[in-house]
Amino acid sequence: MLVRGTFVHCLHSSTLEILHDYLLAVDDLGCITHFNAAASSQSTQFLTNIDELPKQLPEGSFLLPTFCDLHLHAPQFLYQGNGLHLPLMEWLDEYAFKAEERLDADPKLARRVYTRLAERLVENGTGAVLLFGTIKEETNLILADVMHKAGIRAFVGKLSMDQSSRPSYVEESADNSLDAARSFVGKMKSVYDIPHLVEPVITPRFVPTCSDTLLKGLGDLAASQDLRIQSHLAESHDQVEAVRSERGEEDLLVFRRSNLLTPRTIQAHCTFLDVPSLSQLRECGTAVAHCPLSNAYFSAKPFCLREALDQGLKVGLGTDVAGGYSLDIMNAMRQAVVTSRMRQGSNIMNCNSESTLAINWIEALFLATRGGAISLGLPFGCGLFQVGAPFDVQQISLWDTSTRIGVGALDFFDDAMKITPEVVEKWWCLGDNRNRASTWVQGIKL
Known part of the structure; x- marks a missing residue:
């Protein structure tokens, strides 16, 4: 594949780079083999050695790395947008556990829910x-199969939980739960032998649903097979107080002594x-999945x-469906920007203006792309346009070149239009799925 046009990415958390009239080549493995200005001598020489003509992007379009969603409860997509009036621990009993148990009991329903979820993720530009x-192996293998067929980078976690407030939705014992986790990992590795496309993840739900024996065993399993780990950490007031009451310490310490805070770990919330x-967390190399919408409801x-x-912690963004009602990163x-600005406003009103707590839209775009890729430990260069990186890309269309009318919610009134930081910011604020023309993962169009 050869593409010529405008490319946009965030090199760093505060650096937006817009590259006009660049030439990019992708090999049969879906990796970038050439990326340089189209008029450069390197691009000229590259074109003389091949017979293919590049695809020219319309002037009103640009390519951007796909989004990374670091925290999503797949079975909870079943009731997305419901039950957000309850505190977290009550909401889990009333909605989450019931939905997960229902999908575990109905493989056809699970496949139907997960297939629609995958379609929505692609619509929203989520590539990873x-x-x-859920706790049942078969249901998680269905989830992995659906994501694999959709072409999304999917890291699938079979829930581990040997304690529960819902007696019908819990594993029999720590040993039973560990055996189930080992079995799931083994079956996933036997089916999906392409790293970084579909992989298993060690997934203790959170401290209240896991005994110390189970947590320690999961930490050992993850270490022995170099597996990613995900869970919830310090999410809500009622959850934090429950852990303090039951364990006599913070859940951060419980995770750390169980060897579950590692460079392969992503912890959601941490509010x-x-x-x-x-x-x-930074010392452990652990990343945070920041979920601002669900935090507003449950924390x-x-x-x-x-x-x-500011201290260099790895951070990406998560939708946290269904604690968050939107699948759109x-x-x-x-x-994330709104929440940070509210924090800054509170800081100012408390007469503390020495430090800035707000982030801007460029930093948020970094978190959604490069920051998420780093947090997930994706292959070299993910979230950037550079030689050797996978071609995980979305094409964003801003205006129709023939009519000069903006696409979707976007409106432009200047005759001479060019993709500038201001134009990208307008899309960031107002854009939606109508602006997403195409999505690729590992060079394959989804």
Whole structure:
């Protein structure tokens, strides 16, 4: 594949790069083999050695790396947009556990729900997603199969939980749960031998649903097979208080002594962690899935995003469906900025203007692309346009070149239009699925 046009990516959390009239080549393995200005001597020489003509992007379009969703409960897509009036622990009993149990009992329903979920993810430009599943192996294998057929990078977690407030939705014992986790990992590895496309993830739901024996065993399993780990950490006031009451310590310490805070770990939320606790995560190499929408519903505090970024913690964005009602990472980006600005406003009103707690739209775009790729440990260069990186890309269409009318919600009034930072910002604020013309993962169009 050869493409010529405008490319947009975030090299760093504060750096937006817009590259006009560049030439990009993708090999049969779906990796970028050439990326340079179309008028450069390197591009001229490259074109003399091949017979293919490049695809020219319309002037009103640009290519952008696909989004990464670091936290999504696949079975909860069944009731997306319901039950958000309840506190977290009540909501789990009333909605989450019931939905997960229902899909575990009905493979046909599970496949139908997961197939639609995959279609929606592609519509929203999500190329990589970290998924919580259910406790039943078969249902999670269905989830993996659906994501694989959709072509999405999917990291699938079979839930491990040997304690539950719902007696019908729990594994029999720590040993039973560990055996099930080993079996799931083994079957996933035997079916999906292409790394970074569909992989298993060790998934203790969170501390309240896991015994110390189970957590320690999962940490050992993850270490022995170099597996990713995901869970929830310091999410809500009632959850934090439950752990303190039952364990006599913070869930951060419970995870750490169980060897579950590693460079392969992504912990969702972390809203009740102070700055020193965030430093512990950084020391462990653990990443945070920031889910601003669900935090607004289920946490009494916002995540300390500015502080986390300033100290170099790995952070990406998550939709947290169904604790969050939107599958669109663009909404997560916007909500991350809004939440940070509210924190900054509170800071100012408390007469503390020395530090800035707000983030801007470029930083949010970085979190959705390159930051998410780093947090997930995706292959070299993911989230960027550079030689050797996989071609995980979405084509964004801003205006129709024949009519000069903006696509979707976008309106432009200048005769001479060019893709500038201001134009990209307008899309970031107002754009939607109507602006997404195509999506590729590993060079394959979805």
